[in-house]
Amino acid sequence: MNFRRFTALLGSVVGATLIVMVAFLGIYAWPAIRFNGWHFLTQNNWNLGNLYANPITIRGQQILPAAHYGILFLIAGTLLSTAIAISLAVPVGVGAAIFLAEGTPPMLRSWVSLFVELLAAIPSVVYGLWGYVVVIPFLSHRVYPWMAKYLGFIPFLGGHAGSGYGLLTCGLVLTLMIVPLITATLRDALVSQGASRREAAVALGASRFETVWTVLLPEVRRVLIGSSILATGRALGETMAVLMISGNAVNYLPHNIYAPISTMASFIVSQLDSALTDPTGMAVRALAEVALALCLISILVNGLARVLLYYQDRHSLGV
C-alpha cells in the first residue's frame, strides 16, 4: 500500500466517525422511533409512564403503561432560544465587526479583536456559572420586573417576570457565546476586501461608514449568512450553559419571554438519570432519539453553512 492510500485510509476515520455516530444512534434509537412515530415531534407529553407497573407491549415494543415521549416543548425551547440569540447576535456581531475592521487603528485592532473574540474560547460551563451566579440575580431583580412593567404592552414581554431562569436569559447568554463566531469571520472578510472598491466609493463622495454599509457589506453578505448559520448551529447544540440557566422545564410551552424552558441538548443531560429508572430501557432510547434529531439538525445547519462559505471562498478567489 502506498503512502497516499495509507493516509487516505487513516484519515477516513475522521469522516467515518460522523457516519458511524449517526448510524449507531439510529440503531439504538430505532425501537423508540418505531414506538413514537411522528408524535415524537408534534406532542407535548414526555412521560416515563407508571414505573411500578408491569411493562406492556405496544407496536411490538415493550414499554411502561402510559409512557409517552413527545418533545414539542424541547423543539420550541431550542428554536426560540436560538432565535432570540441569533436575532441579537447578528446586529451586534455586524456592528462590532464594522468597528473592528474600519473604526479601530490597525495597531490596536488585533488586541481588541483578540479580547472580544476570546468570548468564544470561554468554556460553556463557565458561562453557566456566570449566568447562574451573577446574571440571573441581576436580571430577575432589576431588569425583568422593569421590562414586564414598562414593555409589557409588547406581546410576550408582559406577564409574570419569573425567576430569571428562562428563555430570555438563555437567549442573552447564548448571544454572547455565538457573537464572536460572526464578528471574527466578518471582520476578516471586511479587512481582506480590496482597496479598489473603497477608493471607488470614496471617489463618488461616500463617507467612510457609507462605504462600509453600501459597498463592502453587500460584498461579504455570503460570509455573513454562512457564519450566522454556523452560529445558529452552535446555539442549537449548546448544553451546559443552557442547562444551568434555562430552568429545565418539562412538558411546558413558554407563555412569555421570561418563562422557563428546556432545550434538546440540555434535556439529554438533565433527564438521563431519571430515564435510567425505566426498566424497559425505552426512555434511554427515546433520549437517543432526541440526540439523533439534534445531530441531524446540526448536520443540516452546518452542511448548509459550509456550502455557502466554500462558495464564497471560490468566489473571492475569482475561480
Added chain:
Amino acid sequence: MATTATEICAPDRRARRGSLLRRRLFDLVGWGSSALALLLLGGAMLWILGVVFLRGLSALSPTILTHVTEGYGGGLLNAIEGTAVLALGGVVLAAVPGLAAGIYLAEFDAGRLAPFIRFLADVLVGVPSIVIGYFGYVTLVVDLGWKFSVAAGSIALAIISLPYICRTTEMALRQVPRALRESAYALGAGDARVVLGICLPTALPGILTGILLAVAISVGETAPLLYTAGWSNYLWTGHLTNEPIGYLTYAIWAFITEPFSSAHALAYAAALLVTLFVLIISILSRTILEGWRRRSPWERPAL
C-alpha cells in the same frame, strides 16, 4: 464653476442640505451603534473574567491544589489529574487519524476522498458535544460495558478533537512552500519521505498549535464527559475501564448548585483553573495562526 452631477440631479438647495444632514446623521448613528456593539462585547468579557478571576482567586488555596475532594470540600487534585488524563488521552487517540487526514487533505488534494473527508470534518466540528457524549454513553459505556471510565471519556474527547487537528494540520502543511516539495521530489524522494521528512518538520510548529488547541477545547468540555467519564473523589488508579474519573468542569457544574460555601469555593477555583488554561492556550495558538493569515490570506481554514 463647473456644474456637478449633484447640482443637476438635486437643484433645490434646501433638499440638498436636508440630505446632507441625513447622511451625517446616518454616519453618526452607524458609528455610534457599531461602537456600542463592540463595547457591549468588551464589557461582557470583562464582567465574565472579573467574576471568574475575583471569586476564583479568593477561593484558591494550597489545600485545593494538593488534596482530593471530600464530600463538598477538600481539594481538586483528583479533578486536576483527571482533566489532564482525559485531555491527553483524547489528543493521543485523535492525533494519528487527525494528522493522517490533514496530510491527505493538504498533500493529496486531488484524491477522490478529499472533498468528503473535508466536508465531514467541517460538519463534525458543529455536532453538539452532548450528542458525542450520548453516543459514547450508549456504545462504550452501555454496549461495550466499559462503565464510566477513562477510555470512554477519552474517546469522546478524541472525536471532538479530530476535526480540529485535521484542519489545522492541513492548514499548516499548506503553508509549506511548493518549491520545497518540488525539490524533494526532484531529488527522487517518494511521497512518504517528502511528507514525513520534509513537510511535516517544516510545518511542525503549526501542527503542534492545532494539537494544543485541541487540548484546550478538551479541557473546557463538560457535556461529552458527564455520561462517559462520570465523577470520582479519588485519584485515578490506572484502570482504563470500569473506573470513573473526576474532572474540573464537572466540579464547576455540580458544586455551584450545592448550598455549602466549601463547595462553592471548589467550583470557583475549578472555573479559574479551567478558564486560565483555556485562555492562555487560545491566545498562544491564535497569535501563531494570525501570523500565518497575514502571510497568506487566501488560505484561511474554515475553523
